[in-house]
Amino acid sequence: MKVKASYHRLDPTWCNGCGLFGVFDALKRAAVALAIEPEELVIVTGIGCHGRLNNYFRAYGFHGLHGRTMPVATGIKLVNPGLQVVAVSGDGDAYSIGLGHFLHALRKNVGLTYIVVDNRIYALTQGQASPTTDFGMVTMSTPVGSKDYPIDGPSLALAAGGTFIARGFSGEVAHLASLIERGMKHDGFALIDVLSPCVTHNKLNSYDWYKKHILHVEEVPGYSPRAKAKAWEALNDPEKIAVGLIYEEDKPSFEELVLPDREKPIASLDLKVDVPRLGKIMDGFR
Amino acid sequence: MLSNWPTPEALEWTSQDERSMIKDLAVMIAGKAGDGVLFTGNVLAKVLKRHGWEIVTSRDFPSNIRGESTCYTVRASLDKIYGLSDQVNILLAFDCEAILAHLPEIAANGIVFCDGQGMTTPPPEQTLGRTFHRFSLRALAREQFGQEIFKNVIALGALSYVLDLDASLLDGIISEMFLKRKGEEVVRKNIQAARFGYDKAREITAETERHPLAKKADDDQVLISGNEAIGLGALAAGCRYFAAYPICPATEIWQWLVHYLPGFGGAVVQTEDELAALNMTLGASFAGARAMTSTSGPGASLMMEAFSLAGMAEIPAVIAHVQRMGPATGMPTKSQQGDVLQWIFGSHGEFPRIVLAPGTVGECFELTVRAFNLADKYQCPVIILTELDMGQNFRTTRAFDFSGVRIDRGKLLSPGELLGTADFKRYEITADGISPRSLPSWKNGVHLAESLEHDEKGYRDEDPLNRRRMMEKRMRKLDQASPDFCAPQVWGCQKAEVGFIGFGSTLGAILEAMEQLRAKSVPSRFLQLRTLWPFPAAEVRAFLAESRDIFVVEHNFSGELATLIKSQVSPCAELNNILNYSTLPFTPREIVEPVLRSRR
Numbered sequence A: 001m002k003v004k005a006s007y008h009r010l011d012p013t014w015c016n017g018c019g020l021f022g023v024f025d026a027l028k029r030a031a032v033a034l035a036i037e038p039e040e041l042v043i044v045t046g047i048g049c050h051g052r053l054n055n056y057f058r059a060y061g062f063h064g065l066h067g068r069t070m071p072v073a074t075g076i077k078l079v080n081p082g083l084q085v086v087a088v089s090g091d092g093d094a095y096s097i098g099l100g101h102f103l104h105a106l107r108k109n110v111g112l113t114y115i116v117v118d119n120r121i122y123a124l125t126q127g128q129a130s131p132t133t134d135f136g137m138v139t140m141s142t143p144v145g146s147k148d149y150p151i152d153g154p155s156l157a158l159a160a161g162g163t164f165i166a167r168g169f170s171g172e173v174a175h176l177a178s179l180i181e182r183g184m185k186h187d188g189f190a191l192i193d194v195l196s197p198c199v200t201h202n203k204l205n206s207y208d209w210y211k212k213h214i215l216h217v218e219e220v221p222g223y224s225p226r227a228k229a230k231a232w233e234a235l236n237d238p239e240k241i242a243v244g245l246i247y248e249e250d251k252p253s254f255e256e257l258v259l260p261d262r263e264k265p266i267a268s269l270d271l272k273v274d275v276p277r278l279g280k281i282m283d284g285f286r
Numbered sequence B: 001m002l003s004n005w006p007t008p009e010a011l012e013w014t015s016q017d018e019r020s021m022i023k024d025l026a027v028m029i030a031g032k033a034g035d036g037v038l039f040t041g042n043v044l045a046k047v048l049k050r051h052g053w054e055i056v057t058s059r060d061f062p063s064n065i066r067g068e069s070t071c072y073t074v075r076a077s078l079d080k081i082y083g084l085s086d087q088v089n090i091l092l093a094f095d096c097e098a099i100l101a102h103l104p105e106i107a108a109n110g111i112v113f114c115d116g117q118g119m120t121t122p123p124p125e126q127t128l129g130r131t132f133h134r135f136s137l138r139a140l141a142r143e144q145f146g147q148e149i150f151k152n153v154i155a156l157g158a159l160s161y162v163l164d165l166d167a168s169l170l171d172g173i174i175s176e177m178f179l180k181r182k183g184e185e186v187v188r189k190n191i192q193a194a195r196f197g198y199d200k201a202r203e204i205t206a207e208t209e210r211h212p213l214a215k216k217a218d219d220d221q222v223l224i225s226g227n228e229a230i231g232l233g234a235l236a237a238g239c240r241y242f243a244a245y246p247i248c249p250a251t252e253i254w255q256w257l258v259h260y261l262p263g264f265g266g267a268v269v270q271t272e273d274e275l276a277a278l279n280m281t282l283g284a285s286f287a288g289a290r291a292m293t294s295t296s297g298p299g300a301s302l303m304m305e306a307f308s309l310a311g312m313a314e315i316p317a318v319i320a321h322v323q324r325m326g327p328a329t330g331m332p333t334k335s336q337q338g339d340v341l342q343w344i345f346g347s348h349g350e351f352p353r354i355v356l357a358p359g360t361v362g363e364c365f366e367l368t369v370r371a372f373n374l375a376d377k378y379q380c381p382v383i384i385l386t387e388l389d390m391g392q393n394f395r396t397t398r399a400f401d402f403s404g405v406r407i408d409r410g411k412l413l414s415p416g417e418l419l420g421t422a423d424f425k426r427y428e429i430t431a432d433g434i435s436p437r438s439l440p441s442w443k444n445g446v447h448l449a450e451s452l453e454h455d456e457k458g459y460r461d462e463d464p465l466n467r468r469r470m471m472e473k474r475m476r477k478l479d480q481a482s483p484d485f486c487a488p489q490v491w492g493c494q495k496a497e498v499g500f501i502g503f504g505s506t507l508g509a510i511l512e513a514m515e516q517l518r519a520k521s522v523p524s525r526f527l528q529l530r531t532l533w534p535f536p537a538a539e540v541r542a543f544l545a546e547s548r549d550i551f552v553v554e555h556n557f558s559g560e561l562a563t564l565i566k567s568q569v570s571p572c573a574e575l576n577n578i579l580n581y582s583t584l585p586f587t588p589r590e591i592v593e594p595v596l597r598s599r600r
Helices: A019-033 A049-056 A069-079 A091-097 A099-108 A153-159 A173-185 A207-213 A228-235 A254-258 A275-283 B037-050 B096-105 B137-145 B148-162 B167-182 B184-204 B226-236 B251-257 B274-286 B297-313 B340-345 B361-378 B388-392 B464-475 B504-519 B537-546 B560-568 B588-599
Strands: A041-045 A060-063 A084-090 A113-118 A164-169 A190-195 A214-216 A241-248 B024-032 B054-060 B069-077 B088-093 B106-114 B131-134 B221-225 B239-244 B267-270 B290-295 B317-325 B331-335 B354-356 B381-387 B394-398 B448-450 B489-492 B498-503 B524-529 B531-533 B549-554 B576-579
Touching: A019 A049, A019 A084, A019 A113, A019 A173, A019 A190, A041 A049, A041 A069, A049 A060, A049 A084, A049 B448, A060 A069, A069 A084, A069 A099, A069 A113, A069 A254, A069 B239, A069 B267, A069 B274, A084 A091, A084 A173, A091 A099, A091 A113, A091 A153, A099 A113, A099 A153, A099 B274, A113 A173, A153 A164, A153 A190, A153 A228, A153 A241, A164 A173, A173 A190, A173 A241, A207 A214, A228 A241, A275 B226, B024 B037, B024 B096, B037 B054, B037 B069, B037 B148, B037 B167, B037 B221, B037 B394, B069 B096, B088 B096, B088 B148, B096 B106, B106 B148, B137 B148, B137 B184, B148 B167, B148 B184, B167 B184, B221 B226, B226 B239, B226 B251, B226 B317, B226 B361, B226 B381, B226 B388, B239 B251, B239 B274, B251 B290, B251 B388, B274 B290, B274 B297, B274 B317, B290 B297, B290 B361, B297 B317, B297 B340, B297 B381, B297 B448, B317 B361, B317 B388, B331 B388, B340 B354, B340 B381, B340 B531, B340 B560, B354 B361, B361 B381, B361 B394, B381 B388, B381 B504, B388 B504, B489 B504, B498 B504, B498 B537, B498 B560, B504 B524, B504 B549, B504 B588, B524 B537, B537 B560, B549 B560, B549 B588, B576 B588
Parallel strands: A041 A060, A041 A084, A060 B448, A084 A113, A113 A190, A164 A190, A214 A241, B024 B088, B088 B106, B106 B131, B239 B267, B239 B290, B290 B317, B317 B381, B354 B381, B498 B524, B498 B549, B549 B576
Antiparallel strands: A164 A241, B024 B069, B054 B069, B054 B394, B221 B394, B317 B331, B354 B531, B489 B524
């Protein structure tokens, strides 16, 4: 029996009201729901306010470099596929400096749960425009308004062959927790993009603003996350931001395809030097 | 056209007795990319190896699949050799251009076979005693076997005749290469083509032109490239995760491992770039695998970022860097030693790292095994630094001794050892600076691998005192490590005024040069560095003190090793640089001449 406290190491010191509190809570709720042992869970984070998560969450952790969560998490998952590997990034981490890694881990369908906490701003560096910042928004780096058009992670994921694409909202923790839980159970790559207000550096995309703009796909009559065309339509709605499980399909995971035996993880192989077998390989050079 | 031929320089070389058995020779195969030069050279090297000879090959290829000049030299000797000589005895050229380019290298009694359409036999004053034969390989292949591609096997048959080799050697290799992949008919036709070439050569050459090779028993030798030896070393050392991005000339390590790792329960992953390759290696290592990546040139620059992460988070990692010619994209198919200081002083921040530099294919194997043990023991990144010349060329060596391979995972605990632990400290401050490691999934071992400065448990800590203590802990890990490193090797005379210092694949040319100097009564010694970092300052200081004239031999422009020596040994004796930044590896002559000049 696991409770939220099983995963609680320290009280976070994010700004009061930060969306990351919702993500922190939702991640714990998902872990409780699946009764994951803290030592079976690895949380890989990038650089940004979200990167502090490892300090607060009790589990194995890897806080690496800016944008590089995906290759690190892939290496961990392939070496020990029994682990629940969750990567957490911000919008800068996932959709700017780490965009290439994101799309490649996704197209490989590595069994990772990728939570992208999108606050539409670079917050830790005090408020510069991010790849998801609205066009025209004034930030520290764009005093006359951003001239870059924003990109949308879930749309990229759908185009690149994602097998589990969801979007949640920090202001709806129970809903977000259920998406993370489903993502963890998905055998393959699960993207959970999170609309997450930055109360300090982004006064535009507030909790109220999101509440007015989100649309739950599960409430749309006839919506099925198995229909790609519907998913595309939902993601491209000019008025509303689609949240919920947007798209899902079954495809073999990368671990299933490349590992000789998922039941014999690389992490626990006996590395004994097999002299006769190596000698036979050597004979090929005679 | 002949008037354009370069005037050959008179080469000094120790000639064989032309009538007796040959004990050392070099054969060059030349042509255009796409002519099958690589295939022909590889097969010839294998034939000569099975004849019992020591082999060193060298390839000069353009960074192009088709159309530009390429050549492949096979040097074979009865004695142990490590490099090329200065001359070529037999040149087999698929076009005239190749002869123009290589005439100066051809020995005075050398033979040239050339498939040059419209070529006239050159007058004797322009050939300086070299024998020329027009050998219409393409036309013969078309006429006799219906396809031009048979020209390569015809050429190999002809060389078998000239070198008086047992025809069954070539037949055997043809059959090994083609039987499984292409079937009996292809084998039969190729063996026929080889016989045809053998007979044709008998027809067009005089008996006196043959270079009959003395026979020697094959005493447990293998023919292997540096890249393959690194792959085999990794496999033996228990590497079970390999991630890389394709790049010349490192890719063969991966292409070799990809056939074996899955059979040993491991995985090979092609990443989207080298940033991912090293980060993925670190993730795999953190989770418990012995993990490795390989790269060259621009890929190494991309890895600089995660190199620092490996240092800070204290994650074992092995990186094989097969150097090519830079800067930038440079010349991807040419060898160089221009990336030494990058690994020793590169990346942001200060952290311990180990840089190993094998000088022979045997050392490629041994140092790779050692690299994995050092990475685990010292929990830091270890670089195996080679060059294209070492990585892609083939050399004979004694078959590797796998029974001597030991796996030492250092302070990696076991789940059992953690049972009673209540307060595991992944970055515990210890006397030797090395802390215990646990792996994800192990109870009581929960920790954070942290790229930020951290406390003993791995959690972010910006306290000034903690920073000092953690920095000192990491930086002292290698203080007592020198017994674990491969000490420099001293070659040559015990007492000699001339001392060479070098590393990596220049070893072959340096040893050849030492032989030539000895023949001129100039004894010399050679200090071969096998660990470049931590720098073996004591050994280098002693060597400098015992030598009068010191020559640092490097395949780069600025003398990176000499710069390193001067920064680590103070006061430092005067160092003479022998540098080569051309597209070809050193020839012995390029080392002998500056030494002789300095003694005039």
